[in-house]
Amino acid sequence: MSDHHHGHDHAHEHEHDDRPGAHGAPLTDIQLRVRALESLLVDKGLVDPKALDTLIDTYETKVGPRNGARVVAKAWVDPAFKQRLLADSTAAIAELGYIGRQGEDMVVLENTPKVHNVVVCTLCSCYPWPVLGLPPVWYKSGPYRARTVIDPRGVLREFGVDVGDDVEVRVWDSTAELRYLVLPERPQGTEGMTEEQLADLVTRDAMIGVAQVKAPRRW
């Protein structure tokens, strides 16, 4: 059991859940239901609990946005890689070893001073797992899925990103099996930084397109 992530009591457990409609109602028996279903499927020989543990460990601790950050940092320091990344994103990302489920067909979108890209999945919650891991709750939530296509600048403002009137906003609704990764602009004042230092600056939100990468005050 590990329901202790928040470090506070259970009353707050659900406040960031992703129910599209409501907030705050307690979950009913869900823990019991999942446990019963798991034991049913194990007893019937349909799943192996050890494989479940490995699946969880893989997506909880091994695959995550650090992968995407390394792709971005490499593109910032290596113009030939950046060119390959934009021409054949799947192959270039695979050069760093990031392949597989929900990342089989990747498209990288470059932000520029004139174009800001942001990614959503209005129909479900498609997300590029090999480079970003599993999606955060807000990405799967009703507000984000409903509003990003109709009011992208409003959504971006809520994330603290004010896109100028002279900048085009491109929203990418991942309705098919293409998975999108935003290549954010490299911040000014990072000219002397190493690839590794740059990767540390790149956030998950910047690679979804709801944040910009900021230079550190001092490094």
Add this chain to the structure above:
Amino acid sequence: MNGIHDLGGMHGFGPVDPEPNEPVFHHDWERRAFALNLAAGFLGRWNIDMGRYAREHMPPAEYLATTYYEHWLYGLERLLVEKGLVTGKELEAMRPQGPVAGVKALGVDDLPKALRNRRAARMDDHLATPRFKAGDRVRTKNLNPTGHTRLPRYARDKVGVIDRDHGVFIFADAHAVTGQKVPQRCYSVRFEGRELWGPDAGPRDAIYIDLFEPYLEPAYPEGGHT
């Protein structure tokens, strides 16, 4: 289907509510529900489009009142019964009544290969000749199938421009229902915000949607016949 899952453009949901330093899972049951879905999916009795279609059947009020992994759990239970891996009685009692022939659970040793698979929905490009090319003006059809579709409601009967041809992919609409791998071109289509949302949309907002060729028909050039 015109389901509750098709949320694009709806009002009334309130602000986006990001959680700082969010954990990958919030509850242990989410971990198990996630892994059960993947592991059961690897049995090969259904595909990813059937998985999405199953979740879309959740009654609308229930969908809105439950979380993401509850949607997954609903879809999983539905598919387990629909595809004959578990009987309705077993699910109700949560007790096994008999074995399933011809299935082998995914083991730990099978995982590296299963998770690093590099081919999913993409098919060979020679299987379908493109009807459209980048720059072509297209109109989305006004389709309201009761089956599965990846043409969102907000983008039906709208004019856009082909941004790029992604190549040939398994057509989700057929795959979700029959399991057949019908090859279809998939395009990224650019729509101006004002085409989708009217005059209140931002003049410099564009929405790019990945659409299968059967959703599209040619549109006359701007200023031409309508």
